[in-house]
Amino acid sequence: MDKVNLKRLAKELNLSVSTVSRALSDSYEISLETKEKVRALAQKLNYQPNPYAKSLRKQESSTIAVIIPEIANSFFSLAINGIEEVAQEKGYHVLIYLTHENQLREEAIIRHLLNGRVDGILMSMATQTSAVNHLFELKEKNIPIVFFDRICDQINTVKVVTDDFESGFKATQHLINQGCKKIAYLSVSPNLSIDQKRVNGYLKCIHAHQMEDQVVYCGNNDEQNLSTIKTLFGSTERPDGVFASVEKLALSTYAACEELSLLIPADVKVVSFSNLPTAPLLNPSLTTITQPAYQIGKEAATSLFGALGRNPIELKEREIVVPSTLILRKSTG
Amino acid sequence: MDKVNLKRLAKELNLSVSTVSRALSDSYEISLETKEKVRALAQKLNYQPNPYAKSLRKQESSTIAVIIPEIANSFFSLAINGIEEVAQEKGYHVLIYLTHENQLREEAIIRHLLNGRVDGILMSMATQTSAVNHLFELKEKNIPIVFFDRICDQINTVKVVTDDFESGFKATQHLINQGCKKIAYLSVSPNLSIDQKRVNGYLKCIHAHQMEDQVVYCGNNDEQNLSTIKTLFGSTERPDGVFASVEKLALSTYAACEELSLLIPADVKVVSFSNLPTAPLLNPSLTTITQPAYQIGKEAATSLFGALGRNPIELKEREIVVPSTLILRKSTG
DNA sequence: TTGTACGCGTTATCAG
DNA sequence: CTGATAACGCGTACAA
Numbered sequence A, B: 001m002d003k004v005n006l007k008r009l010a011k012e013l014n015l016s017v018s019t020v021s022r023a024l025s026d027s028y029e030i031s032l033e034t035k036e037k038v039r040a041l042a043q044k045l046n047y048q049p050n051p052y053a054k055s056l057r058k059q060e061s062s063t064i065a066v067i068i069p070e071i072a073n074s075f076f077s078l079a080i081n082g083i084e085e086v087a088q089e090k091g092y093h094v095l096i097y098l099t100h101e102n103q104l105r106e107e108a109i110i111r112h113l114l115n116g117r118v119d120g121i122l123m124s125m126a127t128q129t130s131a132v133n134h135l136f137e138l139k140e141k142n143i144p145i146v147f148f149d150r151i152c153d154q155i156n157t158v159k160v161v162t163d164d165f166e167s168g169f170k171a172t173q174h175l176i177n178q179g180c181k182k183i184a185y186l187s188v189s190p191n192l193s194i195d196q197k198r199v200n201g202y203l204k205c206i207h208a209h210q211m212e213d214q215v216v217y218c219g220n221n222d223e224q225n226l227s228t229i230k231t232l233f234g235s236t237e238r239p240d241g242v243f244a245s246v247e248k249l250a251l252s253t254y255a256a257c258e259e260l261s262l263l264i265p266a267d268v269k270v271v272s273f274s275n276l277p278t279a280p281l282l283n284p285s286l287t288t289i290t291q292p293a294y295q296i297g298k299e300a301a302t303s304l305f306g307a308l309g310r311n312p313i314e315l316k317e318r319e320i321v322v323p324s325t326l327i328l329r330k331s332t333g
Numbered sequence C: 001t002t003g004t005a006c007g008c009g010t011t012a013t014c015a016g
Numbered sequence D: 001c002t003g004a005t006a007a008c009g010c011g012t013a014c015a016a
Helices: A006-013 A017-024 A032-044 A051-058 A074-090 A103-113 A133-140 A164-177 A193-208 A222-234 A247-260 A293-306 B006-013 B017-024 B032-044 B051-058 B074-090 B103-113 B133-140 B164-177 B193-208 B222-234 B247-260 B293-306
Strands: A063-068 A093-098 A120-123 A145-148 A158-161 A183-187 A214-217 A241-244 A269-273 A287-290 A318-321 A325-327 B063-068 B093-098 B120-123 B145-148 B158-161 B183-187 B214-217 B241-244 B269-273 B287-290 B318-321 B325-327
Touching: A006 A017, A006 A032, A017 A032, A051 B051, A063 A074, A063 A103, A074 A093, A074 A293, A074 B093, A093 B074, A103 A133, A120 A293, A145 A293, A158 A293, A164 A183, A164 A193, A164 A241, A164 A269, A164 A287, A164 A325, A183 A193, A193 A214, A214 A222, A222 A247, A241 A247, A247 A269, B006 B017, B006 B032, B017 B032, B063 B074, B063 B103, B074 B093, B074 B293, B103 B133, B120 B293, B145 B293, B158 B293, B164 B183, B164 B193, B164 B241, B164 B269, B164 B287, B164 B325, B183 B193, B193 B214, B214 B222, B222 B247, B241 B247, B247 B269
Parallel strands: A063 A093, A063 A120, A120 A145, A145 A158, A158 A318, A183 A214, A183 A241, A241 A269, A269 A287, B063 B093, B063 B120, B120 B145, B145 B158, B158 B318, B183 B214, B183 B241, B241 B269, B269 B287
Antiparallel strands: A093 B093, A287 A325, B287 B325
């Protein structure tokens, strides 16, 4: 079975390759008659232009990369959903890369993408403080990047985030309103932009009420987090309120309470940033700050696509804030 | 800033392009000395081979496509995790396409991929009965495909699944053991391979016990499912056991019980296929048949990669079964 | 309106 | 051991 490419079509129609090419791209300098003959044969033979030849020639790939820490996480899943939606609409392809929170992998991926495989990048960082030299190289190579959720301060570009600070404040205020006297904040990683903003919202609220703050440093290891939280609850001055910076820490908190026979919300009230679809069904249902993950993905993709294509808009430093919603449920009483 | 490609390297080193190319691919016919000079400069200028030129020349792309119905679903998220893991290891890139359970989108995606953008495809189908002509075309074009989870019977290839029939049987048996007298099966779509096998396991078990079966047809619309289930529970002979074929139906069941003030497990016992990380934390904790999603993704990817590269193995009809686990929790008493 | 010729960046073949 | 040349498939400047 011969491959069907422009040459093949040209030969069968006794035309030149360039005429066929132009006919298929509906060029104004080709007669209608010829166009229709070409299109008919192309259809008949099911001609599909070779994307790699096209990319090589045009120096663009109609492909973007999405680099995220993990995918088994409702926030990122939903964000990808939004991204893919916009991409499919615009005729772009989406490559997925997972860093597993590992800086080295992140760096290797970025380095690899310097070769022009993608026209642009959407990224949520593994950590913020990672050496960002590789990101500067992207600028040099003119590969646009848009950050979402976990952003990188040092790079001037569009960043799509939620109102982390305000939401952190609101969540803390809610715990105080519910009568909490001692509120702990569970930090997932002080290197992350989101964690920093959320903790600052928390601290501002705590201090506005002349209360004592307590920031507990957790990590990405579930078992370790569980033991950290159990230790926290075992201390003499056990907190009566917990603010989890990310949903996995809320789940560990639930697990810790289960093991220690602490009752939520009677003994401890819990609020968490989370996009879990099961938040309302947990035991007890979890009060969440729910981020508009799908919307964030869409916004980020839309911004990126604005910087691609025929008349690209340069990506200037800009923060697009899509606000979160505090959803009250039983875990805070 | 000049682009750094083979030509550039060649010029700076007073070598020919072909020598540079061979040096970088560590060809045996290049002197060590030359190789090192070339590599040094390549490193210094941070040379990155153009992937599209390479793909065009070699007629392969080091890229695979993953086509799935949705991504905000713990099974598929975990599967992608496994797929990406293997891909990264083998130096492959992963394109993601979502069908949103839409046959037309699925067809359009496949059609598009006939152009050689990817070396192979991993797929979980939107529905089983969709016209499969486009899938046959893949065979003709020699693009290997491996199905996972929701497979397509008509295509001879590797299929990675879990033991849906046996698990369906086991789950039903468990409900019977727990004293259920009337067990309803919630079907997500009778067109899906997985649904068919699961319901058959259910039916076999039900009939073995001379019980009456009740298959309730739901769909992809959460609101409609909720009302379907509420109707089910409102009927005169309300079932005392529910077997949900997919996790979203279990969640709708929980919601329906909440609204109708039915108690799980006292009034209704519930078991479901599910990969929800929050299953143990639901109210009450949910008895699940948990699929090895990550493992399934890995197996599928591994099989596909076996059919790619230097000495590819043809994909013969074969079913790889990775068994699920029934995890007992409070929703079944 | 159509054709010719070239180049995108790489690798493979052939020659030396 | 190295170099010249062609080819992968497509798009476009230039010519006619």
